Structure formats: structure tokens, C-alpha cells
Amino acid sequence: MIQFLLNQELRSEHALDPNLTVLNYLREHLGKSGTKEGCASGDCGACTVVVGELHTDDQGAEQIRYRSFNSCLTFVSSLHGKQLISVEDLKHQGQLHSVQQAMVECHGSQCGFCTPGFVMSLFALQKNSDAPDSQKAHEALAGNLCRCTGYRPILAAAEQACCNKPQDQFDSRQAETIARLKAIAPTQTGELNSGDKRCLVPLTVADLADLYDAYPQARLLAGGTDLALEVTQFHRTLPVMIYVGNIEEMKRVDDFDDRLEIGAATALSDCYTALHHEYPDFGELLHRFASLQIRNQGTLGGNIGNASPIGDSPPLLIALGAQIVLCKGETRRTLALEDYFIDYRVTARQDSEFIEKIIVPKGHTLFRAYKVSKRLDDDISAVCAAFNLKIENGVINEARVAFGGMAATPKRAKSCEAALVGATWNSATVEKACAALAEDFTPLSDFRASKEYRLLSAQNLLRKYFIELQTPHIETRVTAYV
Template sequence: METQTIRFYHRGQVQEVSDAPVTRTLLQYLREDVRCTGTKEGCAEGDCGACTVVIGELQDSGDVEFKAVNACIQFLPTLDGKALITVEDLRQADGALHPVQEAMVECHGSQCGFCTPGFVMSLWALYQQHTPGGEPPPRQTICDALTGNLCRCTGYRPIIDAGQRMMALPAPQADRIDPRQIADTLRNLKRGETFHYNARGQHFYAPRTAAEFGAIKAAEPNIRILAGSTDVGLWVTKQFRELGNLLYVGQVEDLNQIAEHDGFIEIGAAVTLEKAYAALNTAHPELEELWKRFASLPIRNAGTLGGNIANGSPIGDSMPALIALGTQVVLQRGDVRRVMPLEDLYLAYQKTAMVEGEFVAGLRVPVQGPQHFRTYKLSKRFDEDISAVCAAFGITVENGIVTAACIAFGGMAATPKRAVLAEDALTGKPWNEATARAGMAALGQDYTPLTDMRATADYRSRGAANLLYRFWLETRDSALPAAMVNVRAIGAGETVSA
């Protein structure tokens, strides 16, 4: 297969790259190759947001979707066929600041300034979703958009103020960023065949169909599959690993679909976490807090739910909830597919039931969940943190008796794992405090958690049991509203009474 150049839109024109290493990050390209040094490097692992840029992708509607991502962990070949917007693009043709930048100035949102370009780009992506002069985004929406940006000197209040102020400022009169022009350019850049890039003996493949993807994987079973780079990117930036050839899922159109069939929400392996959780939250609104607390918006804009599942991390937040909902995983080898319960995919730490050449093609999540369903996350920070414990509970109660129970935890074992003894302790029993406490005791036999940097084994065990008790409080006959058992709501001054 003949090698091709990486083509993308940046700084008002099509850029072509032919000699960069396959795993060269977008941040390295910007700062070292084209001297766009407004984009900063902080953590090099997608946590601080100093490197935030905006990627534009052509949608089926013909419009361009803009989304903030972390440049430090995105590999340059994944940019093929897309648009790249950096802080250098925002200054207007007449030299004026963009309203987002002007709002940061007016609201005193910058002090040392190192983090400011990242904040500006996150706010610019949000700006594109609203009408200048119209209603500003709600404060919580601004906070959600900034979960991936860390500030250590100015503080968030003036930056959030800037997010509200930016919509009231006059719209750019000489904006160099024209979404219609970008859309026309991206249509011309769109490839109808597999994109193949080869540099220094390392190959990067971006197929357009699942059949092509499966054929490449079958021919080279050990090829590394790349989705959003939110984990694999760190293997390069932090562990300095050699990854070999890469097979990119991001351009596979039939794996980038969400559909509803036969009582299931079917989510392709290339669907981003943000879009997947938005679809799941429609059917299961109990997922909303987990959705918003899953990493940060730039990470959810890049990472995929399929990648999170395939990774199989014991602290991956998606799996407990999906297991409790009865999710099935779709596996593919060549052009042959098979379906299995998600809980059966994980055999041991970092070991799955996938055979050689097989990959995660998608997920099937039931539209109808358990009668009572909740997810909870314990972590040191509320936003953008890895779980110490992630819990999901699903039960059905008929005439006061628990007729079905599914409990799953992350962070409690070497894999995401169901609590079968606790489920047995609940099933067939009245849904009362005694039953809940029996389930809490059984959790001590289901799991033997470890002590690590995130939590002690004792904290995990006690925390898991207390989450089951909270679940009972929220679902008993005289159920307490979430505000009465949520520490953030209580801390904000909610009145609590039993």
C-alpha cells in the first residue's frame, strides 16, 4: 500500500506533512515544527489543559463540528482530513482580539498566563455552540467545558465570568475562521479509501470501513489499535514505548454510528465518550453525574467508549455501569462478529476473552434498565480524577421483594467485577435496611481490594459498603432525594431531614 501525506487545514490553508514520526504528537508539531508556541506543554498526559486546541471535523450534515482536545497526546496522523484551530488563529484579521480573548482581559482571567491559551481554546469551542449577543451559556455548562483546564494562580471565578461575558461582546467583524470555508476544504480532503502513512519504518492505517479494518487486523494480529490516544498517548509521552504499526479506528464510518434496534442502544467502537454518554443518558438519566465526571471534556471528545471497554482497566469508570445495565460487547475478527455479555469479557488483569486478531466493534446497551439503577464514584477530586471506587447498582423490586440484582464495581479487584455474593444476599429478600446491611457484609467476601496511591484497602471496602447503603436510602419505600445523600449538595447548604 503506497504511503500518503498527512493533510489537514490549519492557519487558513491545507498543510501537508510527510516526514514526521507516526507517534509525533500534535503538540510537538505545533511548538517545534511550525513554531505555534501559544499552545503550551504542562503535564504531557492530558490532565492540565495547557495544550488545549480545537479540532474541526466534517459531519454528515455538511457542517463542521468543533471540539476541544489535548494536543499533547494526539498523534499527528490522526489529524488527516480535519481542521486544526489554535490560539494563533483567534486574533482577527484587523488585529483585534476575539471576543473570548477580550472577555478574559476584561474579567481579569489571566495572571501568569501559562494556562490562558488552553482556557481560551476551551471557551472558543463553547463559543461556537452559542449565538453572539444571545443568552450566555449557563454557569454549569461553562464549568463543564473547563473541567480539563487547570489554573493555579488566577482562580476560576474570573475565568467563568469571562465565559459568560464573551457572548455579550460584539461578534468578530473580520474573523479569519470561516466554518463554511473550512467545510468546503474538508470535503476536498475527505478520502474514499484507507489512509496509509509510513514514516521511518512505522506504518499508520486509517481504514474507512469495518471490513477494511478487520482485514488489516486479521493480516497483522498484533498491530496496535489506536482510538482516542487518551491512554496509548501516555505510553509514548510518559513511558517512551515503541508502539509498532498503528491501526486507527477514528475514520471507520460504520463503527462511528449510534442506533437503536430491538431494545438496544448500539454504539460503534469509534464513537467518542462524549457522544456515547449523551446517547446513554437519554435512556438512563442516572448516568449523568458519571458522564460529567468521566475525565474531562477534552478527553471525552477524543477517547471512545469502545476503547475504554477494550482497555479493560480495573479502574475504568464505564464498565461497572454498563455491566449493571446488562450490556453486550460486539467482537469482530476479519468479517465475522460474535456477541457476549460485557462481564464475560474480562478474565484477569489486562486479559480479555478476545482471541488473536479480534477487536471490539461496538456495544449493545439495553434501553430498558433495572427498576432502580444508580452509579457512584469515589475519588480525591470531583472533576477529572481516576476513581478509587466506582460502583453501579441495579435492582428490581416487586411487592417489596428484590427479584433481581446486579452489582458491579471498579477499583475493587483486578478487573471490573460483579459482586455475586452481595447480589445473592439481596435477591429474594425484602428491600429493607436489614437486607441492605446483609449485602454490605457480603461485599467483604466478594472483594479483596488493594492499597495504592488512590486509596487504602480499608477505605475501598468501607466506601463500597457505604455506597450500597446510600443506594438503599435512595430507593427504599420512603426514599431520600439525591440532594439529601449527596455531600456536595449538603455542603452547599441543602436542608437535610430523614
Template sequence: MIRFLLNREIRVEERLDPNLTVLDYLRRHLGKTGTKEGCASGDCGACTVVVGELVTGEDGAERIRYRSLNSCLTFVSALHGKQLITVEDLKHQDRLHDVQQAMVDCHGSQCGFCTPGFVMSLFALQKNSAGADPAKAHEALAGNLCRCTGYRPILDAAEQACCHRRADQFDAREAATIEQLRAIAPRETAELNSGDRRCLLPLTVADLADLYGANPQARLLAGGTDLALEVTQFHRELPVMIYVGHIREMKRIEVGANCLEIGAATPLTDCYQALAADYPDFGELLQRFASLQIRNQGTLGGNIGNASPIGDAPPLLIALGAKIVLRRGERRRELPLEEYFLDYKVTAREEGEFIEKILVPRARPSQAFKAYKVSKRIDDDISAVCAAISLDLEDGRIVRARVAFGGMAAIPKRAAACEAALQGARLEAASFERAAAALANDFTPLSDFRASKEYRLLTAQNLLRKCFLELHAPAVETRVTAYV
């Protein structure tokens, strides 16, 4: 049984198919068709909804955190204990919500199919912004596609909605909503089942260890942004899932003197501040990771666990020397991340074992870290090549080098020959030319619809050259840093 708020109504669902997405639940079960299906893969944003969740601030006070999500990739079990808001819920009495009115005033809609998704992204932006910030507006809308209107009127609507924000019905009911969310907060392991399908929802990492040990065939579900594609794109059945999104220990970030400990179920949005503080390039790349809706759902552990050769986080973590903590029952073991990936979609994880946390070394004073993502679009796109370069510099010489790439092999991996060419070399163009040439010994990339093998190798070599230019002449602007 799961319990959640649909706007202000408490809903209790005892027998829903755990493979059911929030999008299909809204449209097929409730007849709420304002939320649209454009792609069923988290790319277009037409299905965007907003989910409110109780969080505790640094002052100890509880508040509701609103985040935009792709309902086409969110299984209904993820709603347990939360508030779901759809485009139908925004209008109050006979008045449009401010974000809806802004879209009307700024002529931000033509065919209208994508409009509900844009409206919900704007609603989440308004709830999380104190004023109009063009960069924040771009970030909020990067996961929403429009093929009619063009984006300028929609960005104008974002500015109007955030500049002239008025209290709405959600503000007026905040205290009552907090009480409702407290009343339905999960207090024990829950289960959603229908026929021979079920989803288990543990509250502690110990419960997860027990459940996964008893059900090693289960699929672990965190954000679901990759797993849900098996249902929506490949029409597969997932008989048993274990949802880890309620396990607080696995959503914690602890900043130590020498290490960042990041729970495997921590959404990428929450990882940003801790990682960007030590490694600005990591933060910059995270902002280009898919879309805000995906980052609000997808987790760092999930990006590692699905073992994709084109996942963006693993090359960066490998270059930084990160480790993962794997757990089975009461047993834990640490494993360097580079040793986790064995072959395409094959990992060192044993049966019944799961990733509990990721350990990322803190930045060193001598360390320079550069990360690059090359894709056809700046936002909401999959990498053709992802590169991460970590160098320790002393007196103009490279005393330590770790270089890792994604998109260049069946797994994200280090470039051993490239590292050897850099190790001990002077920080000069010739050193990076030798390292670029050595990449041909490290990788034999494949051609696919994203890039040819020749393009991938040349791009990887050019990223090394770019790294040198940024280190040698940091005042020279080499990246897109603003949108107008």
C-alpha cells in the first residue's frame, strides 16, 4: 500500500501495478489528461509534473521542497509519502495561476501540446527562485522542448512569473499540507503489488540489505530514469523492484576532511553543491547532465550502477580516484570505481550486493581538475565523448596524472598510455601533444549514430589540447558560460 497527496487529496492505493508510471496513472486511471506523453523517454518534458516532499532545513524547520520530474519515467511507488501536483491543480477558483497567465500574456503557446510541461517547469522554478535569473530559467526549461512557439516568449513568461510572484493557494495551504505530509510519512517498509508484480519500499539500509538478500533477482529502483526505459521503450516487465528513495542513510552527503561520502540514492541535483565546491568543472558538467527533471530524479549511484559506457559521472569519478562501498547483508567492501566496470554492462557487483555510498577524495592544493562533455546539444543530450583529467602540478611539472574517458570503449576507463606520457612531463604544449598521440594506444572507439570512431579519437585528443590551453592561459575563455 502507498499513500500520497494528489494536490490536497490523500490517496491510498493498495493494488496498483508497480510497473505503472505516474504518467499512465494520471491519464489512464484518473482521466487527468493535462499531462502529455511526447517521448516516454524523459527527453521532451511534455509530461512534467511537480512533486512536493517534506525536508528539514538547516534551521531544523520542516518545509516543502518542490521539484519538477518526468512523470513518464517515474513509477507510482516513488509517490509514497509525497505530494503530486499536475497542471490541472494550478488554477484556483476562476483565476489562472501566475505561471499560466504569464504564458498567455507572453504568447508562449501555439499548438499547446508542450505547454503543460513548460507550465509545470515554470511553477517549480517560481517555487524555488526569489526572483528572475536568466541562467536559472534556462536551467529549469532545458528539459522542455517546443517545436512551434520558439523559446523567447517562454523565457519572457519565466521572467514575468518570477519577477511578479504573488502568493498562491499552495502558499496559503502550506501549513495544512505539511500536516498532511506528516500524517502519511512512511514509518515502515511498504509494499505495492498487483498480481505477480511487486515493489518493496524499505526505510533503512539494513532493511534494504535484508530484502535484497532475500530477493537477489529484484531490480533496485532509485530515480528510475534508466530503469523505467525498459518498461516505456522496450515493453519489458519488472516482476520485483526494491525502491531505495526513502532510505535517508543513502541520501546523505557527509563532507569530511579528506573525503566526500555521498549516499548512492542521492539525487544528482543534491550532489551539485558538494562536488562543485571542490571541483567546479564537475559542477559545470552536472549542470549539462540530461535535464533538471532528470537530475531531480536520477542518482549518483544509479549513474554508476547501470554501467553505461556513456554515463557522465563515472569518468570524472574515476579520474578523481573515487571508491564505492558495496554492501551485502552486514558485509561491506570498498572498491576503486575503475575496478567496478568489467565489460559492457558487466560489473564486479556480486549477487545480493548493492552500492551503498560513493567516496570522493577532497581536492588537493596542487590538483588541477578538468572535465569535458561533447554532445550535439548543450543541454539534455547524451555524450559522444566525456573526458576527465586530474593533474597534480609542482614547479611547472606534472607529478601525478589520472585521465579517464567515457564513450571511447565498452566501459568508462582510464587512459594508461596517456597518463604515462603526462607523468613527470613539463606543463607545456609538447607534453600534451605526446599524450594526445598516446590515446591511440589506449582506445579503439566504435562508430555509432552519435559519432564516428575517427571523430571520437580526434575529439578526445583535442580535449587534451584544450586542457593545456586552459591551464596555460586561464584568462582565455574556452567555454559557453552564459545564455542570452
């Protein structure tokens, strides 16, 4: 059984199909049709809902953390112990919520199909920000697409709704909601079971290890932003899933003197503060990682585990010399991340073995990262590059250069590195290293970029890195060519 709050209504579900998304649960099982399906792939934001979870702030006070999610990519099992809020829940005692009223008064709606998703993203923004600046508003709305109009009226609605925001029914019932969430907090492994399909929801790493050993064919479900596409886009059935999002041990970010240890089930939005503080370029790239809804759901471990050649985080982590801790039963092994990727979607992971955490070394001051994509926001990389050099007295002592989108796996550019190490850091050395990139990679052509464009972009990003280190005042951080 799983339990969650549907706004303030307690829902206990036993026999739902674990492949059921929150979008279809709302529309088909509850008749709540305000949440729309636009793409079923997490790209348009029309299906945005808000999920509330218990959270302890820096002062030790218990709060409810509200986050926008794409309901088309969220399986119902991931709601266990949480609160689900859809657009129908905002109107109260016959009055529109302040974010809805702002959309009306600022003329932010055209055909109206995308409007519920915008409203829910604005609601989450209002809950998480006092007087947000335009950058926060753009970030909150970047995952919501409108096909009818421009975004100026919607941004005006964000300003009106979030500045001098009035108290709403969620604020007045916060203490009650916290108490109700505490009352349904999971205390043992939950399960959805429809007979031929099941999803298990463990609470500890040890329980996960036992379950994965018992069901080695199970698919691990974290954020689901990739796995759910198998159901929504490819119409496959997932007979057994194990949801890891309720394992607190795997959602921690521990900051040590020489390293960060990030649990594999940590949402990308929860990784931001620590990674941005240590490596500003990593933080900037996370801002470009899909949309806020995806970053609220997708996890760092999932972005590694799916072994996509165009995942944004692996090239950066490889350039930093990151390691992963793999767990199987009571056995753990630590592996350099670059050794995890073997071939296209093939990894060194053994049966019943899972990524428990990622170890990111500190102290690499010349680390830079760049992303090339067709759009600035909410787009997949054509090329993702990360450079990490150690230079003393003008000589390159160490070089780690990694790329995504250039091969079947995220990969180091070993020939390029060999051309750099031991050489003087100057334009001539950079040109030799650029030429060596042609030995490291023979990229493919696809709808994102041709092979020629990819190789030239990779070379130009190395040149850009050189120019930025020589003249830091023109540094532009993460880059997009549009």
C-alpha cells in the first residue's frame, strides 16, 4: 500500500498499475482534467503539478517544500508519503488563487491549454520565493511552453503574484498539513501491486539491496524522467520497479574538506548549491539542464546510470576525477566514473548492483564547462565539454578533458590530454591539442548536429577555454550557440 495526500484528502492505494503516471491518475481515475497532456515527455510543462514534502530547514524547523513536477513523467508510486496539488486545488471558497488571478489580470492566457501548467509553476515559484527577480521567474517558467503567444504577460503575472504575495489556504493550513504528512510518513517498504506488475518502495539502502538481489530484473526508479519515457513514448510495460526516492541515505549531500559525497537519489536541484559553490561552471550548467520540473525530479545518479552519451553531468564529473560507489548486497566498490561507461548504454554495473553515491573531489580551480545546444533552455546537448588543467609556471602538469555527444559514451580525450601535458600553456599548444581531438573522436551526424559541426565545436571550446583563462574578464561561463 502507498499513502499520500491529494491536497487535503488522504488517498490509500493498493492495487493501482505501477506504470500509471500521475497525469493519467488525475485525469482517468479522479476525473481531474485540468492537468493537460501536451507531449508526454516532460518538454512542454502543460502537465505540471506541485508536490509537497516534509523538509527540515537550516534552522531545524519543519516546513513543507513545494516543487513543480511533470506529472506525465511521475509514477504514482513516487507520491508515497507526500502531498499532491493539482490546478483544481488552488481555487478556494469560490475565489481564484492569487496566481490564477494574476494570469487573468495580466492577460497571460490565450487558448488556455498550457495555462494550468503555467499556473502550477507560478504557484511553486510563489511558495519558494519572496519577490523573485526576473532570472528566477524565467527559471521557474522555462519548462512551460506556450504555442499561442509571447511570454511577457505571463512574466508580468509572475511579478504580480509573487511580490507582496497574500496568504492563501495552504499557508493557513500548513501546521495541519505538516501533522498529516507526519502521520502518513512511511515506516516500512511500500508497494503497489496490480497482480502482474508491482513497484516496491524501500526506505533504506539495506532494504534496497535486499530487494534488488531478490528482483535483479527490476528497473530502478529515481526521478523517472528517463525511465517513464519507456511507458509514455515507447508503450512498454515495466513489470517490476523499485522506487529509491524515499531512501534518505541516498538523498544527502555531505560536504567534506576534500570532497563532496552526493547520494545517487539526490535531485539535481538539490545538488546545485554544493556544486555551484565549489565549481561555478557546474552550477551554471545545471541551470541549463532541461527544465526546473526535470531538475526537481531527475537525480544525479540517474543521469549517470542511464549511460546516455549526451547526459550533461558525466563529462563534468569525469573531468573532475569523480568516483561512484556501487553497492550489491553488503558489498561496496568504488569505481572511477570514466571506467563505468563501456559502450553505448553499456556499463560496468553488475546484476543487482546500484549506484549508492557519487564522490566529487574539491580544489580544481581551473575547471570550466560548456554546453552547446540549439536552445538556451530546456534542450539536450549537441556537445558538452569539460576542461580541468593544472598549470604551474606556465607549464601544464595535468590535464583532464572530457566530452559528451562526441562518442557512444561520455569520454576523456586522451590524445588531446597527451598533447597538453608537459607543454607550455600557449596558443601553439592549444592548436596541437585541437588537432589531436580528431584522433580522439569520430562523432556521428544526427538531427542535433553534423559530425563536422561537433568536431569543430569541440575544438573551438578548447580555444575558448584558453582565451578565458588568459583573459578572465571576458569569461562567459556555460555557452550556447543558437
